[in-house]
Every structure is written in C-alpha cells, then in structure tokens.
Amino acid sequence: LSPVCLGSLRRAASINAEYMATHFILGRDHAGPGSNSSGQDFYGPYDARDFAMKYEDEIGLKLLPFEMMVYTPEHERYYPVNKVPEGLKQLKLSGTEVRRRLKTGEDIPEWFSFAPVVEILRKAHPPHHKKGFCILFTGLSGSGKTTVANALQERLMEVQDRPVTVLDGDLVRQLLSSGLGFSKEDRMLNIKRIGYVASLIVKSGGAVIAAPIAPHAEARDDFRRFIEEFGGHFETHLSTPLETCEVRDRKGLYKRARSGTLKNFTGIDDPYDIPEKP
Numbered sequence: 001l002s003p004v005c006l007g008s009l010r011r012a013a014s015i016n017a018e019y020m021a022t023h024f025i026l027g028r029d030h031a032g033p034g035s036n037s038s039g040q041d042f043y044g045p046y047d048a049r050d051f052a053m054k055y056e057d058e059i060g061l062k063l064l065p066f067e068m069m070v071y072t073p074e075h076e077r078y079y080p081v082n083k084v085p086e087g088l089k090q091l092k093l094s095g096t097e098v099r100r101r102l103k104t105g106e107d108i109p110e111w112f113s114f115a116p117v118v119e120i121l122r123k124a125h126p127p128h129h130k131k132g133f134c135i136l137f138t139g140l141s142g143s144g145k146t147t148v149a150n151a152l153q154e155r156l157m158e159v160q161d162r163p164v165t166v167l168d169g170d171l172v173r174q175l176l177s178s179g180l181g182f183s184k185e186d187r188m189l190n191i192k193r194i195g196y197v198a199s200l201i202v203k204s205g206g207a208v209i210a211a212p213i214a215p216h217a218e219a220r221d222d223f224r225r226f227i228e229e230f231g232g233h234f235e236t237h238l239s240t241p242l243e244t245c246e247v248r249d250r251k252g253l254y255k256r257a258r259s260g261t262l263k264n265f266t267g268i269d270d271p272y273d274i275p276e277k278p
Helices: 002-019 047-053 095-104 115-124 145-161 169-175 182-203 217-228 243-247 251-260
Strands: 023-026 063-064 069-072 078-082 131-138 164-168 205-213 232-237
Touching: 002 078, 023 047, 047 063, 069 095, 095 115, 095 182, 131 145, 131 182, 131 217, 145 205, 164 169, 169 182, 182 205, 182 217, 217 232, 243 251
Parallel strands: 023 063, 131 205, 131 232, 164 205
Antiparallel strands: 069 078
16 A cells, blocks of 8 residues: 555645645545556555545645545535435446547536536547548558559548648658658658658648558557557558569669669668558
8 A cells, every 4th residue: 555655645745845735635546556457456445545644744734535526416416425315316427437438429418517628628539530540551662652642532532521631751751851861760760750740630630641661660660659649540551562563663763772773772672571460
C-alpha cells in the first residue's frame, strides 16, 4: 500500500509548499494503480484515502475525504454512496464507461453532465467514425503508390466528406525534406516528418494518403504511433515485383542503380523491409 499512498502524500505536500494550498480532496481510488493480470484491484477503493487521512497533521493540509457520488432519478439529485436514502435507485457512470461512449458515439445521459459539457467532450474525443485517418502506401519505386493514391483520393472525395490530402513521396522530398540524403538515418527522419504532418491533418479530422517508399520497418512503426494518437492508421504494401518496377522506370533510376552511378537505391543496393502485417 505504501508506494501509492506515499505518492499521494508527496503530491499533497508539494501542492502545499508551492501553491500555498489549504485543502486537498481525496476521493475514491485516489492514485490507484488499477488491476492485476487477473482483473483484481491491487487495493481497495478507499485504502489510499484512509491511509492519507492518518497523516493530515504532518502534511499541513486540510484533507477532504469524498465518497463516490451516485445519482438518484427519484430525487433527481446526487448523493454520496453511503448516504443514499433507502430504497432509491442508484445510477453511476465510471470514467472508463464515459470514454467508451465517447468513442462509440453512444448517448451520455443528461443526469451525468450538462449538455454543453458533453458537447465539448465529444468535440475533444470524437467517435471513431468521425476521426481522421491515414492510409500509408509503402513499396518500391515504381510500384504504383502515386497512381493508386491519386485514384483513391478521387474515390474518397466521392464517398465521404472529410478533406483528403495526398503526401506524395517525391513532392515531400522536394518541399519538406530537400536537405536530407538517402542514408538510413535521413530516410527514417523523412518518414517521421511525413508522419508528423499527417498526424496534424488526422488530428483535425482529415483524411491523409501518404505514398513514400518507407523502406524501414522501424520508421513505419514510428509513423503508425504518430497517427494512432489521433485517429485510424492503415498500412498498405504495394508488393509489385522488382522486375515490374524496373520495366515501369521511365526516369532510368533502376538502370543507374544497376550500373553503380546511383547509390543507396532501395531494392538494388539498399534494403527494403517487407511489412509483416500490412
């Protein structure tokens, strides 16, 4: 019990010292670490609160113990759970349940919070079907990423209302990463930059189609983390055979790489990590 409770005491003491606070609220499951692998709580819901109350004088704050509050529809008011009049129905929503309803778009009852507050919560935490998303096309040069990305952009603009942005690998190289080379470090930084820009669009509710080569699995994992903080991420591998890519090569890049005049070319003398679970 001591690590959790002592953490609460240290925070209380810190608030007292830094902000000259006089009171500190201790509620249900205060600073609780959650459940173990079996789903059992490590501590009781009021263990930390009751432990801290023993040291109120030493902390130098007035500790205010709060019980869990429940709503009674018959009286249309909240009561501390230990003071509900006998026979009344008790309603409650946990923080976990509220977050779940925000994600799914399910109703949050009026008794739980004011309608304007719920509206703000829904804007800050939109349901999945209203969040932005990113589709990452990865594959060798000439695999068709740009062609498929442009076709998909047109289709998405027909079937949904989000703005759709295409981040083409060549254009990003010219406008966002012109100072980078083609070492592994520079390639990974290029993908991180694309991921960061894409995440800002996703955060705003937009749709992004990114089409870089993205040869390194580690960089693609970083890309995924950027996006999934705010919305959906879909990695798609265009597994066009190398031979086909070379036939399509109108710029002559593969020919130069084969002859040795172009170094660090993905698929020839630079590796491509094939996605394991695109």
